[in-house]
Amino acid sequence: MGIGLETDAVLAYSIGLLLLYLLGSSLMKIFKVPVKIIMTIFINSILGGLILFILNIFGQAYNFQIGINPLNALTIGVLGIPGLIMLIILKMIL
Structure with missing residues (x-):
């Protein structure tokens, strides 16, 4: 009995959060x-x-x-x- 999250979803969320962080930090510098x-x-x-x-x-x-x-x-x-x-x-x- 897992929590219902597949590895693909976890990977996609992780990549999305990383891109959001990089985009946010670069926009703050600009x-x-x-x-x-x-x-x-x-x-x-x-x-x-x-x-x-x-x-x-x-x-x-x-x-x-x-x-x-x-x-x-x-x-x-x-x-x-x-x-x-x-x-x-x-x-x-x-």
Whole structure:
């Protein structure tokens, strides 16, 4: 009474896992820099959303709020403080 796996199936799974490992490791070497850039933008966007949240907490006293959405968070995440100033100016104009 075996577990029902034939040697061909075990060999095929082993070869598939080996190819998957080799493909994954080579793709990680190729895409190492773009993944790092994407993660940096993602983390900066989260921080941009937190900055918008803090701005909205303090802006309630002056009836000034900027919507917290992915586009505004990404703008602040990519551009930083100039992006925040740009959003404030756009809010005042519009």
